Amino acid sequence: DAGVIQSPRHEVTEMGQEVTLRCKPISGHDYLFWYRQTMMRGLELLIYFNNNVPIDDSGMPEDRFSAKMPNASFSTLKIQPSEPRDSAVYFCASNLRRNTEAFFGQGTRLTVV
Amino acid sequence: QKEVEQDPGPLSVPEGAIVSLNCTYSNSAFQYFMWYRQYSRKGPELLMYTYSSGNKEDGRFTAQVDKSSKYISLFIRDSQPSDSATYLCASMKTSYDKVIFGPGTSLSVIP
Numbered sequence: 001d002a003g004v005i006q007s008p009r010h011e012v013t014e015m016g017q018e019v020t021l022r023c024k025p026i027s028g029h030d031y032l033f034w035y036r037q038t039m040m041r042g043l044e045l046l047i048y049f050n051n052n053v054p055i056d057d058s059g060m061p062e063d064r065f066s067a068k069m070p071n072a073s074f075s076t077l078k079i080q081p082s083e084p085r086d087s088a089v090y091f092c093a094s095n096l097r098r099n100t101e102a103f104f105g106q107g108t109r110l111t112v113v
Numbered sequence: 114q115k116e117v118e119q120d121p122g123p124l125s126v127p128e129g130a131i132v133s134l135n136c137t138y139s140n141s142a143f144q145y146f147m148w149y150r151q152y153s154r155k156g157p158e159l160l161m162y163t164y165s166s167g168n169k170e171d172g173r174f175t176a177q178v179d180k181s182s183k184y185i186s187l188f189i190r191d192s193q194p195s196d197s198a199t200y201l202c203a204s205m206k207t208s209y210d211k212v213i214f215g216p217g218t219s220l221s222v223i224p
Contacts, residue, residue, distance in 0.1 A: 004156075042115075042216035043157070043201065056211060091156050102212075104156025 004105035006092050012111045018080040021108045024073055025094030033102060034067055034077050035091040043091070049075065082112045116140050117204055117215040125221045132189040132222075136202035136215050139183065143204040143213075146178050148187045151199045151217065160200075161187065192222045 005024040013019050025032045033048040047057040052069045060067070064083070069075040079086055089109050093102040119136040126132055134148075145164055149157035161176040163169045169176045177186040185202050199217040 043214040045211050048211070059211075093156070101159045101162070104158065106154075106156055109154075 004092055004094055004103055006090075006105035006108050008108060009106065010109045010111075012113065013082055015083055015112055016081045017112075018078065019082045019086075019110060019112075021077040021090050021092075021110070023075045023077070023092030023105060025075070025092070026103055027073065029094035029096050029103075030072070031095045031097070031102075032069060032075050033093040034075070035093065035104075036088045037091060037107070038088045046077070079110075082110075084112045087111050115216075116143075116213045117202060119202055119215040119218050121216055121218060123219040123221060125223060126192055128192060128194060128222055128224050130192050130222075132187075132192050132196070132220060134187040134189075134200050134202075134218050134220070136185040137183055138185065138204050138213075140204070140206070140213075141180075141183065142206045145205045145208060146176070146185050147203040147212070148174075148176055148185075149201040149203060149214070151201060153198075157201055194222045194224050197221045 004026055007022045030051050034046040035043050036046055037043045044059055046059045047067045048055055049069045065079055067077045087110055089107045091104050091107045093104040095102040117138045148161040150160045151157040163176050163178055166178050166180045173190045175188040189196055199219045201217045202215045203212045205212045
């Protein structure tokens with residue numbers, strides 16, 4: 001298996017633009033997580049899905065952030081409009097059951113200028 | 114106060130040294146404790162996973178949890194340059210709870 005695949009690896013955008021981050025979880029995994037990592041705040045859980053259904057989005061910072069999982073093999077995290085403080089590395093992770101090891105993708109490094 | 118704290122380092126040691134990485138946590142309800150390793154520009158990967166207090170050993174790595182003092186440790190014996198990475202400790206209350214990560218400690222093992 002290729003592991004969790006995220007795209008793009010790097011994204012540079014101007015403030016106010018819409019940004020869409022993409023994730024393909026490991027086949028067969030039924031939990032998918034979106035994290036954000038910054039130097040200041042470390043690794044923070046934004047939202048997670050179980051069987052394509054959002055379970056906990058309490059970590060989503062603002063209404064500017066939204067996430068979808070239209071099917072078991074694809075999820076998106078959208079920021080609209082983007083702001084410089086959204087600059088971070090965004091990770092997607094998946095696991096087979098809730099209490100097992102989560103496998104992380106390589107992350108998307110987002111820079112908003 | 115963050116729920117999981119660790120010294121960000123950086124920590125620099127010579128090859129072959131014993132490394133001690135430490136975390137403290139504030140939530141006494143935490144039952145599950147993990148150590149993740151994150152290489153530069155990569156995602157974190159699970160290194161060790163323990164439940165409640167006690168020790169767990171895996172090769173050169175030993176994880177130790179002391180719930181009475183809310184202290185989590187990771188020991189690396191015979192450290193290697195390939196161990197150079199950021200180490201994140203993490204905790205959760207139940208196996209179905211969300212994982213709370215510490216900020217990470219950056220480790221460099223010098224050949």
